[in-house]
Amino acid sequence: MVLEKPVDHLTEAEAAQELARLAALLADANLAYHRDDAPAIDDAAYDALKARNRAIEALFPELKLGESPSEQVGAAPAEGFAKVAHAVRMLSLENAFDDADIADFADRIRKFLGHAGDLAFTAEPKIDGLSLSLRYENGILIQAATRGDGEMGENVTDNARTMADIPQTLTGAPAVLEVRGEVYMTHDDFAALNARQVASGGKTFANPRNAAAGSLRQLDAAITAARPLRFFAYAWGEVSEPLADTQFGAITRLNALGFTTNPLTHLCHSTEELLNHYRAIEQQRATLGYDIDGVVYKVNDLALQRRLGFRSATPRWAIAHKFPAQLAWTRLLAIDIQVGRTGALSPVARLAPVTVGGVVVANATLHNEDYIAGRDSKGGEIRGGKAIRIGDWVQIYRAGDVIPKIADTDLAQRPVESVPYVFPDTCPECGSPALREPGDSVRRCSGGLICPAQAVERLKHFVSRNAFDIEGLGAKQVEMFFHDADLPVKAPADIFTLAARDAASPLRKLENRDGFGKKSVTNLFAAIEEKRKIPLNRLIFALGIRHVGETSAALLATHYATWAAFEGAMTAARPGEGPEWDDLLAIDGVGRVLAESLLATFHNPAERAAIDALVAHLSVQEVTRRAPVTSPVAGKTVVFTGTLEKMSRHEAKARAEALGAKVAGSVSAKTDLVVAGPGAGSKAKQAEALGVRMIDEDAWIALIGEA
Ligand SMILES: NC(=O)c1ccc[n+]([C@@H]2O[C@H](COP(=O)([O-])OP(=O)(O)OC[C@H]3O[C@@H](n4cnc5c(N)ncnc54)[C@H](O)[C@@H]3O)[C@@H](O)[C@H]2O)c1
Numbered sequence: 001m002v003l004e005k006p007v008d009h010l011t012e013a014e015a016a017q018e019l020a021r022l023a024a025l026l027a028d029a030n031l032a033y034h035r036d037d038a039p040a041i042d043d044a045a046y047d048a049l050k051a052r053n054r055a056i057e058a059l060f061p062e063l064k065l066g067e068s069p070s071e072q073v074g075a076a077p078a079e080g081f082a083k084v085a086h087a088v089r090m091l092s093l094e095n096a097f098d099d100a101d102i103a104d105f106a107d108r109i110r111k112f113l114g115h116a117g118d119l120a121f122t123a124e125p126k127i128d129g130l131s132l133s134l135r136y137e138n139g140i141l142i143q144a145a146t147r148g149d150g151e152m153g154e155n156v157t158d159n160a161r162t163m164a165d166i167p168q169t170l171t172g173a174p175a176v177l178e179v180r181g182e183v184y185m186t187h188d189d190f191a192a193l194n195a196r197q198v199a200s201g202g203k204t205f206a207n208p209r210n211a212a213a214g215s216l217r218q219l220d221a222a223i224t225a226a227r228p229l230r231f232f233a234y235a236w237g238e239v240s241e242p243l244a245d246t247q248f249g250a251i252t253r254l255n256a257l258g259f260t261t262n263p264l265t266h267l268c269h270s271t272e273e274l275l276n277h278y279r280a281i282e283q284q285r286a287t288l289g290y291d292i293d294g295v296v297y298k299v300n301d302l303a304l305q306r307r308l309g310f311r312s313a314t315p316r317w318a319i320a321h322k323f324p325a326q327l328a329w330t331r332l333l334a335i336d337i338q339v340g341r342t343g344a345l346s347p348v349a350r351l352a353p354v355t356v357g358g359v360v361v362a363n364a365t366l367h368n369e370d371y372i373a374g375r376d377s378k379g380g381e382i383r384g385g386k387a388i389r390i391g392d393w394v395q396i397y398r399a400g401d402v403i404p405k406i407a408d409t410d411l412a413q414r415p416v417e418s419v420p421y422v423f424p425d426t427c428p429e430c431g432s433p434a435l436r437e438p439g440d441s442v443r444r445c446s447g448g449l450i451c452p453a454q455a456v457e458r459l460k461h462f463v464s465r466n467a468f469d470i471e472g473l474g475a476k477q478v479e480m481f482f483h484d485a486d487l488p489v490k491a492p493a494d495i496f497t498l499a500a501r502d503a504a505s506p507l508r509k510l511e512n513r514d515g516f517g518k519k520s521v522t523n524l525f526a527a528i529e530e531k532r533k534i535p536l537n538r539l540i541f542a543l544g545i546r547h548v549g550e551t552s553a554a555l556l557a558t559h560y561a562t563w564a565a566f567e568g569a570m571t572a573a574r575p576g577e578g579p580e581w582d583d584l585l586a587i588d589g590v591g592r593v594l595a596e597s598l599l600a601t602f603h604n605p606a607e608r609a610a611i612d613a614l615v616a617h618l619s620v621q622e623v624t625r626r627a628p629v630t631s632p633v634a635g636k637t638v639v640f641t642g643t644l645e646k647m648s649r650h651e652a653k654a655r656a657e658a659l660g661a662k663v664a665g666s667v668s669a670k671t672d673l674v675v676a677g678p679g680a681g682s683k684a685k686q687a688e689a690l691g692v693r694m695i696d697e698d699a700w701i702a703l704i705g706e707a
């Protein structure tokens with residue numbers, strides 16, 4: 001996300017511009033979420049945009065737009081549905097994120113009412129689904145409508161009639177009764193639905209809320225009928241006579257009428273009680289079996305609710321206390337060990353599924369054995385030294401798109417029978433010893449190519465985008481061929497004999513198999529054929545040698561230029577001695593660790609045989625050395641510091657490197673030049689102290705001749 005200016009630093013003109021920008025972003029997000037059931041951003045990001053919008057509106061009330069996002073509910077009904085005008089509007093809820101917001105909420109209510117005494121509230125889970133209004137006349141369900149934009153909803157009567165939790169008739173109900181509540185899907189039903197969707201080639205849903213909304217809002221009610229939807233009643237719209245005097249009483253009445261109400265609904269007599277109930281519900285969140293995203297507090301006395309009334313989009317008498325978006329507690333069910341391409345044993349946490357920031361999380365990384373034991377790589381403590389055990393109650397943390405992590409464990413909730421986790425010292429895939437080298441935080445399978453897990457991961461790497469990139473041969477196909485009895489691909493060389501082997505076996509031809517056809521097989525073989533010609537750098541990278549990334553593969557390729565030269569040097573080189581070793585280490589960017597890893601691979605007979613077998617099928621393209629760069633900065637070490645105004649740090653670095661300079665992160669005696677922008681601090685001082693030449697950005701641009 002772009003760096004945003006703090007709200008209180010905005011000028012009036014900037015604020016107006018920002019409000020327009022936020023309105024557009026929020027309108028798009030609302031449509032994607034409410035109308036299309038396919039959120040474009042996650043809930044925390046949406047809430048942050050909305051909070052920023054509200055903060056700007058509070059500072060610049062005169063700039064508030066006529067159609068302000070803070071006054072809108074949901075999104076207008078989608079095309080295709082008949083529209084229903086709600087007799088009583090269906091609103092949104094004000095959000096609270098911390099305890100102080102709740103104290104504030106109670107204070108505001110007291111002030112509004114001029115009420116000094118005690119106030120009772122109900123506290124109930126905020127079900128993460130979509131709201132539905134059911135209209136009963138004389139005890140008969142006559143209409144069901146979604147919230148839509150609060151005024152106008154979608155008619156989903158036929159769909160609602162298919163749901164088991166929704167009574168078709170009521171006895172003893174007021175003549176007119178609109179019952180409102182939340183349609184949701186349980187975790188188990190969600191997982192089963194997604195599995196069925198995968199099997200039938202249908203669309204899968206990101207989380208249970210989207211699945212519930214997408215299932216209810218179907219033009220064909222037969223589809224809804226096949227979806228496992230449920231309903232909790234918690235509110236009402238038009239009623240011909242009151243249900244009760246209190247919120248709690250009304251919920252009890254709805255339950256007596258035959259609706260499912262949430263069992264975690266509590267009557268609380270102070271904000272302290274509300275907060276205690278909030279924490280109790282937060283602790284149970286992961287074991288409920290359905291998603292909730294907070295706790296809703298409502299003034300219990302309905303006469304007081306009426307006096308408090310509504311703002312444009314929310315009632316004054318209720319608030320939603322949301323859970324922190326990116327954290328959730330759940331149970332650690334098991335620890336699995338995955339074996340990667342370089343043999344690394346990576347522990348993966350299997351969790352009781354929990355929704356974190358709008359995404360269902362069932363797996364998290366545990367990094368390595370030290371992490372599980374509560375130690376960092378230097379032996380210091382993490383999590384206060386608490387180790388993680390199977391069965392623990394753990395806190396999941398998710399940031400952006402990265403793999404979820406386990407942030408904490410609750411010792412108070414540790415099962416008594418739990419035992420410390422013992423990290424395996426043999427590979428779970430091939431049984432070879434799993435060794436940990438000094439200074440390495442990772443334990444590795446020593447099986448090399450005999451380890452099926454390593455072999456298959458290497459193949460996946462071999463065909464990946466920046467390696468051989470063979471169209472039609474991705475991770476999925478590699479996995480299939482690896483286990484195939486007729487046309488096995490166990491090593492990269494086997495890929496290039498696939499077509500010949502297929503031709504030689506007239507019986508079980510690939511084109512006759514499920515998932516393949518004549519055309520896709522022809523295309524696959526053509527794509528493989530095409531990649532027999534491969535640039536040296538791609539080949540080196542594709543070998544998947546530990547520590548050899550794309551950049552180092554390119555450095556090696558430009559240095560040796562041809563496969564023959566590279567292979568010859570690797571064969572002749574001895575670790576730590578001789579001219580070939582010195583030559584290898586002389587490459588700028590190649591260090592000891594990388595060099596030793598290369599030689600270990602090339603001097604291992606099995607690895608070497610696999611490489612030779614592969615190269616026999618290839619025509620490796622020479623990488624032509626670039627002409628030596630002649631520029632005023634070629635060979636110089638440059639450090640950028642402070643703010644650059646004409647280009648980003650990233651661009652400056654790339655240009656400098658293109659001109660043959662080496663860009664370093666810190667100033668030392670080896671630095672030739674420091675380019676200092678405004679705000680340059682310690683690095684500029686250091687340069688001065690060391691007598692290193694220092695210039696500003698304009699002088700730099702003049703120097704490289706691009707002004
Ligand atoms: N990711 C996105 O792009 C995106 C876009 C729009 C909205 N959202 C998310 O949707 C929410 C805002 O939408 P909203 O306007 O529906 O408000 P809301 O969901 O925060 O609050 C109102 C709704 O809560 C529901 N609810 C559940 N349990 C309830 C209970 N016990 N009592 C009363 N109401 C209960 C009702 O359906 C009601 O309409 C936020 O959580 C936001 O993050 C996300």
Ligand SMILES: [Zn+2]
Pocket residue numbers: 339427428429430431432445446447448451452453454
């Ligand atoms: Zn192994």
